[in-house]
Amino acid sequence: MSTQLPIEKQVLPKEQPITPDQLHTEKMGLLYGFIGVLSFSLTLPVTKMVVTVLSPLSAGLGRALIAAVLAALVLLLKRVPFPTWQETKKLFLVSAGVVAGFPFFSSWAMERVPATHGAVIIALLPLATAGAAIFFSGERPTRKYWISSVIACVTILAYAISSGFGALQWADLALLGAVISAAIGYAVGGELSKTMGGWQVISWSLIFAFPFLVVPLTGPLLTDLKQATWPVWLGFGYISVISMFLGFFAWYHGLAIGGVSKVSQIQYLQPFLSIIAAWLLLSEPLTIGAVLSAVIVVLAVAKGRKASVQQKA
Numbered sequence: 058m059s060t061q062l063p064i065e066k067q068v069l070p071k072e073q074p075i076t077p078d079q080l081h082t083e084k085m086g087l088l089y090g091f092i093g094v095l096s097f098s099l100t101l102p103v104t105k106m107v108v109t110v111l112s113p114l115s116a117g118l119g120r121a122l123i124a125a126v127l128a129a130l131v132l133l134l135k136r137v138p139f140p141t142w143q144e145t146k147k148l149f150l151v152s153a154g155v156v157a158g159f160p161f162f163s164s165w166a167m168e169r170v171p172a173t174h175g176a177v178i179i180a181l182l183p184l185a186t187a188g189a190a191i192f193f194s195g196e197r198p199t200r201k202y203w204i205s206s207v208i209a210c211v212t213i214l215a216y217a218i219s220s221g222f223g224a225l226q227w228a229d230l231a232l233l234g235a236v237i238s239a240a241i242g243y244a245v246g247g248e249l250s251k252t253m254g255g256w257q258v259i260s261w262s263l264i265f266a267f268p269f270l271v272v273p274l275t276g277p278l279l280t281d282l283k284q285a286t287w288p289v290w291l292g293f294g295y296i297s298v299i300s301m302f303l304g305f306f307a308w309y310h311g312l313a314i315g316g317v318s319k320v321s322q323i324q325y326l327q328p329f330l331s332i333i334a335a336w337l338l339l340s341e342p343l344t345i346g347a348v349l350s351a352v353i354v355v356l357a358v359a360k361g362r363k364a365s366v367q368q369k370a
Contacts, residue, residue: 082314082315083315083316083319085311085314085315086310086311086312086313086314086315086316086319086320087311087315087319087320087323088311089307089308089310089311089314089315089320090307090308090311090312090315090320090321090323091311091323091326092304092307092308092311093304093305093306093307093308093309093311094308094323094324094326094327094330095330096299096300096303096304096307096308097300097304097308097327098326098327098330098331098334099295099299099300099331099334099338100163100296100300100331101163101167101172101175101176101179101331101334101335102172102331102334102335102338102339103292103295103296103300103334103338104116104117104163104164104167104172104292104296105167105171105172105175105335105339106288106289106292106338106339107164107289107292107293107296108164108167108168109289110281110284110285110286110289111278111281111282111285111289111293112277112281113161113164113165113167113168114161114164114274114277115274115277115278115281115282116160116164116293116296117160117161117162117163117164117165118157118160118161118270118274119274119277119278119281119293119297120160120293120296120297120300120301121156121157121160121263121266121267121270121297121301122267122270122271122274122275122278123294123297123298123301124263124297124298124301124302125263125264125266125267125270127298127302128259128260128261128263128264128302129260129264129267131256131260132257132260132261132264137257137260140253140257140261144249144252144253144261145265147245147248147249148249148258148261148262148265149262149265150241150242150245151242151245151246151249151258151259151262152242152262152263152265152266153238153241153242154238154239154240154241154242154243154245154246155238155239155242155243155246155259155262155305156242156262156263156266156301157238157266157270158234158235158237158238158239158241158242159235159238159239159242160296160301162231162232162234162235162238163175163179163231163232163235165228165231166228166229166231166232166235169226169227169228170226170228170229170232171335171339171341172331172332172334172335172339172341173331173332173335173341173342173347174228175228175232175331176327176328176329176331176332176335177213177216177328178229178232178233178236179232179235179236179327179328179331180210180213180324180325180327180328180354181210181213181233181236182236182239182240182243182321182324182327183206183209183210183321183322183324183325184206184207184210185236185237185239185240186239186240186243186244186317186318186321186324187202187203187206187317187318187321188240189240189241189243189244189245190244190247190317190318190321192244193241193244193245193248198318201360202318202319202322205322205357205360206322206357208353208357209322209325209353209354209357212350212353212354212357213325213328213350213354215350216346216347216350219346242262243308243312243317243321244317246258246259246262246305246309246312247309247312247313247317247320247321248313248317249309250309250310250312250313251313254309254310254313255305255306255307255308255309255310255311255312255313256305256306256309256310258305258309259302259305259306259309263301263302311323325354325355325357326351326354326355329347329350329351329354332347
């Protein structure tokens with residue numbers, strides 16, 4: 058009588074459930090990301106106010122000089138060692154994106170279009186950040202993530218067209234340049250923050266940009282500030298200390314612990330926070346269409362944040 062060996066059943070690996078620690082980390086990443094977005098939401102309206110006196114060059118790049126001094130003090134007090142060569146190469150990318158590119162392009166555009174207009178175009182930033190993350194961070198968002206992102210993006214574009222912002226202008230191209238610059242800086246900076254810490258990433262990025270900016274900008278900046286009123290001084294202080302420095306502490310930390318693609322979706326709230334700020338600070342119109350679009354975008358973001366993001370091996 059032959060003895061039959063038992064046939065082994067193939068057990069498929071089960072998806073690992075999210076642990077309480079992972080859930081807590083994700084929530085903290087989203088919280089820090091929201092604090093960063095809240096800090097950045099005033100940037101366009103305040104810049105719009107500042108460029109009534111300061112030139113786009115002074116408003117856009119001059120803020121980095123002030124922030125770089127603060128960064129140097131923090132690095133000296135913390136006695137932080139100099140970055141490695143590999144980190145330095147990435148920090149120059151961050152510096153080109155968020156210290157130079159985004160501030161200059163957005164300031165140039167704010168001299169020519171309303172802050173509300175700028176806020177709508179800048180709303181493309183989450184999709185651009187996710188795209189940059191594919192190349193720089195190794196993240197692979199799933200289809201569910203992209204669907205929610207596209208819904209939010211199309212909603213914003215539909216709002217732009219219905220509000221009369223459909224005509225392409227040179228300022229729109231500058232804002233697109235600002236979007237691309239920030240997306241690269243966010244993706245690379247978010248990845249670096251996992252090992253360096255967000256405050257180090259923005260601090261070193263400012264330090265590396267300082268030598269290239271201090272000579273050509275100091276004279277024009279001081280000349281422009283002599284003509285500034287106290288609201289302009291306050292606005293320039295805000296974009297220098299909060300938008301250019303402290304806001305990145307929270308933002309990069311959120312990207313590091315929550316994931317670039319997932320936390321970057323919170324940026325969809327930024328245009329509508331900016332629209333409200335433009336209404337309060339600059340008396341720009343706040344329409345029902347803006348509120349309705351905000352509701353749709355928030356729902357898409359809430360759906361997309363539940364989508365999984367695969368990390369490249």
